Every structure is written in C-alpha cells, then in structure tokens.
Amino acid sequence: MPIAPLNGNLDLEQSLDCDVLIVGGGPAGLACAAQLPTHFSCLVVHQDAEIGKPVRTSGGSWVADLQTLGVPDHLYQVIDEIEIRSDNQRSLHQMQRHKMAVLDITGTYQWLADLAHAAGADIRTGAKFLSTVVKGDTQVSQVRFKGEGTRTVRSKYLIDASGTPRAVLSALDLGKRAERVGVGIEYEYEIEEAPMNRAVLFVGQPVLKGYGWIFPAPNNHLRIGVGVIQPDTDISPRDIMEPLLTPAFLDSYGLRLGKRIAVNAGIIPSEPYDPRLVFDRVIRVGDSANIATPTVGEGIRLAIEMGRDLGQRLCDVKDQGSPAPLALYQRRWRKRFMLQYLFGFWANRKISRYGVAQWDKSIARVARMSESQLAALIRCELPLNRMLSAAWAQLKARVCAWFS
Numbered sequence: 001m002p003i004a005p006l007n008g009n010l011d012l013e014q015s016l017d018c019d020v021l022i023v024g025g026g027p028a029g030l031a032c033a034a035q036l037p038t039h040f041s042c043l044v045v046h047q048d049a050e051i052g053k054p055v056r057t058s059g060g061s062w063v064a065d066l067q068t069l070g071v072p073d074h075l076y077q078v079i080d081e082i083e084i085r086s087d088n089q090r091s092l093h094q095m096q097r098h099k100m101a102v103l104d105i106t107g108t109y110q111w112l113a114d115l116a117h118a119a120g121a122d123i124r125t126g127a128k129f130l131s132t133v134v135k136g137d138t139q140v141s142q143v144r145f146k147g148e149g150t151r152t153v154r155s156k157y158l159i160d161a162s163g164t165p166r167a168v169l170s171a172l173d174l175g176k177r178a179e180r181v182g183v184g185i186e187y188e189y190e191i192e193e194a195p196m197n198r199a200v201l202f203v204g205q206p207v208l209k210g211y212g213w214i215f216p217a218p219n220n221h222l223r224i225g226v227g228v229i230q231p232d233t234d235i236s237p238r239d240i241m242e243p244l245l246t247p248a249f250l251d252s253y254g255l256r257l258g259k260r261i262a263v264n265a266g267i268i269p270s271e272p273y274d275p276r277l278v279f280d281r282v283i284r285v286g287d288s289a290n291i292a293t294p295t296v297g298e299g300i301r302l303a304i305e306m307g308r309d310l311g312q313r314l315c316d317v318k319d320q321g322s323p324a325p326l327a328l329y330q331r332r333w334r335k336r337f338m339l340q341y342l343f344g345f346w347a348n349r350k351i352s353r354y355g356v357a358q359w360d361k362s363i364a365r366v367a368r369m370s371e372s373q374l375a376a377l378i379r380c381e382l383p384l385n386r387m388l389s390a391a392w393a394q395l396k397a398r399v400c401a402w403f404s
C-alpha cells in the first residue's frame with residue numbers, strides 16, 4: 001500500500017503514515033531527522049514531555065568536533081585544562097590543541113530539534129513507542145500519544161534512536177537491553193567560585209568501579225557527578241555523591257558552590273560496540289548500538305555524527321532505489337568503532353577491577369602523557385601501535401604468571 005505523506009495533524013480516526021518513524025528525540029534521532037530532506041515525511045516520537053529535559057548526561061565534548069558539527073558556540077563552555085586525580089596522584093594537562101567543551105544539553109538538543117523541524121520533521125513529545133510488526137514493506141507501529149491514546153503509525157523505515165532501552169529492537173526481539181551499564185548521577189550548581197576553564201576527572205577510593213567529574217558548564221554553572229559500572233558494583237552513584245561533597249573536597253578543587261539547581265541522572269550501555277545496525281527496514285543509531293566511548297562514556301558528538309550519516313544514507317536509498325547505502329552505513333561505523341572499542345572495552349574491564357594503588361600508578365603514567373596522547377586516550381582513538389604494545393605487555397604478564 002502506498003504511504004501517504006504525514007500531514008502534521010493527528011487525526012484520531014486514521015493511522016499516521018510516514019517515510020521514516022524515528023523513536024527517540026535524543027541527539028542521534030534528531031540529527032537523523034534533520035538530515036532528511038523536506039520531501040521525506042518523518043515523524044520523531046519522544047517519550048519525555050520536552051526535548052532535552054530531563055537531562056540524563058553531563059555534556060563533556062570537544063571544541064573541534066562541535067565546530068565541525070556546527071554547534072553554536074554559546075551552547076558550550078570551553079575548557080583548556082584537564083586535571084585527573086587519584087587518591088595520591090594528580091596530573092594536570094594544558095589542552096591548547098585539543099580543547100574540551102561542556103555542552104548546555106537542553107539548549108543543544110533543542111537546537112537539534114529546531115534543525116529537524118526546519119527540515120520538515122514532525123516531532124511529537126509525550127509520545128512513547130510501544131510495539132511494531134512488519135507488513136510487507138511497511139512497519140506498522142503502535143505509539144501512545146499523551147492525552148490522545150494509542151495510534152498506529154505506518155512507516156517505510158523505523159529507526160531505533162531510543163538509547164539504552166533499545167525500544168524497537170527489544171520489541172522485535174532483535175536485541176536485549178544491555179546487562180552491563182554505566183549509571184551516573186550529577187548535581188548542577190550555580191557557581192560562586194571555580195576555575196571555569198578546568199575539567200576534573202577523579203578516580204580511586206571515592207568511586208572505585210567508575211569515575212567522578214567536575215565540569216564547568218555554560219551560564220556560570222558547575223556539574224559534579226559520579227558514574228559506576230553495574231553490575232561490577234552494586235553501590236548506587238547517589239550513595240557515593242552525598243558523602244563526597246564535603247567542604248574539604250570542595251576546597252581541594254577551589255570550589256565555592258551556590259544554589260543547587262538540578263539533579264541529573266542517566267544510564268548508558270557499557271558493552272562492546274554492536275556492529276549490526278541494519279535489520280532490513282529497522283535501523284539503529286546512537287546509544288542503542290553502544291556507541292559511547294568505553295573509556296569515559298562520551299557519546300553525544302558521535303550520536304550526532306552517526307545520526308546525520310544515517311539520514312544521508314536514507315536519502316541515498318530513496319534516490320538510488322537500492323538498500324546498498326545502508327550496508328555502507330553499517331560498514332562505515334563498524335570500521336570506525338570495532339577495533340578501538342574492542343581494545344577500549346578490554347581496558348574498561350581491566351580498570352574496573354583497579355584498587356587505590358593501581359589507580360595511583362595509572363595516574364602517574366597519565367601525568368607523563370602529552371596533550372595529544374591524553375586526548376586520544378579519553379576519546380578512545382588509540383594508535384594501533386599503542387594498542388598492540390599494551391596487548392603484548394598483557395600477554396607477557398600472563399605468560400610470566402603462568403610459568404611462575
């Protein structure tokens with residue numbers, strides 16, 4: 001049956017028809033929608049009441065990437081110093097060539113939504129995807145619209161941009177929820193005094209099996225957060241946060257906090273990159289494919305880039321009348337992530353067993369790194385020779401342990 005273009009009005013009697021139904025109005029889904037041309041009918045369904053609220057992420061990123069993605073500079077705070085601390089070691093890095101940034105999350109996601117809207121996408125908040133079945137070349141999905149009940153949405157393509165829940169793949173039994181997850185909580189404050197150019201990562205005793213961060217953010221705000229890997233630990237990040245924020249802790253970082261204005265919390269998959277992205281007309285993008293870096297769980301810039309790439313490939317599919325561009329999409333991201341993330345997850349699992357002494361040793365090593373090496377480590381973009389030498393050192397240690 002031909003798909004009639006979506007007319008933007010919810011008619012309670014009719015099903016909604018569109019070329020592309022995107023589940024999830026996070027960075028991946030919105031970036032994908034914004035890339036589709038206006039003659040493509042696209043519906044984005046987003047379960048939260050607003051785009052970019054509540055905040056479920058801490059917004060650390062990189063200036064050069066945000067510039068490439070065209071993110072307006074009023075939406076991020078520039079950071080040119082990174083401090084990393086363990087219990088007994090401290091490493092301070094000037095970041096001149098690899099400046100970090102901390103995003104205004106709500107502002108950035110709403111900016112992405114504006115771009116998607118300008119490209120003709122219909123974005124529905126308070127709309128939760130429930131289920132889907134395939135009928136011929138059409139995906140027939142059920143979506144519950146707040147205040148309007150459950151409606152049928154028929155689409156040619158169905159995009160899983162729902163992040164950690166993998167709502168579409170789960171509904172189709174194509175992928176389970178991640179079993180190993182990063183769980184984070186973050187308090188956002190107005191700031192009275194703080195070095196606004198410095199981001200801090202802290203590890204060791206306060207957050208074994210994870211790490212903490214202090215991020216200056218736009219609008220004179222400061223975010224302090226901790227994240228842990230579950231089930232590697234069953235301690236909740238909330239239980240770590242409360243006792244952490246002592247006057248001694250804040251003094252040691254030169255912080256004087258004003259009013260607490262928000263508590264943000266979120267979950268990301270902490271599992272290896274899953275290379276299968278395309279399941280015929282169901283395609284996934286962003287965190288639903290575990291794209292956040294295994295080193296620090298950074299995924300926003302990647303979700304935007306991947307979302308735009310998928311949007312472009314869908315245009316190519318329509319223009320070329322062939323699904324080949326989707327195979328290219330899957331290949332491109334496998335090539336980008338597979339090896340790096342394989343190594344990254346090996347390291348991630350290893351450091352999640354670290355105690356205080358191992359963290360101290362590790363941060364002493366980090367202190368000797370150049371700016372570029374540190375950026376590569378945080379971004380999980382390690383050169384092949386470093387990965388090979390780390391793997392070789394590990395193998396040697398195992399062989400020695402075995403013989404002794």
Ligand SMILES: Cc1cc2nc3c(=O)[nH]c(=O)nc-3n(C[C@H](O)[C@H](O)[C@H](O)COP(=O)(O)OP(=O)(O)OC[C@H]3O[C@@H](n4cnc5c(N)ncnc54)[C@H](O)[C@@H]3O)c2cc1C
Nearest residue numbers: 024026027028047057059060129163184266286287299300
């Ligand atoms: C504590 C924490 C800290 C982080 N810190 C950083 C950081 O500093 N820098 C960084 O780059 N990344 C960070 N990340 C990772 C980053 O948030 C993700 O990689 C990124 O948000 C992925 O984008 P996405 O669009 O794929 O998914 P999401 O941002 O999760 O968006 C998916 C959206 O889909 C909606 N949705 C889910 N199910 C349904 C459904 N059934 N129907 C309709 N809508 C649905 C959800 O409400 C959600 O808003 C952090 C993550 C966490 C949890």
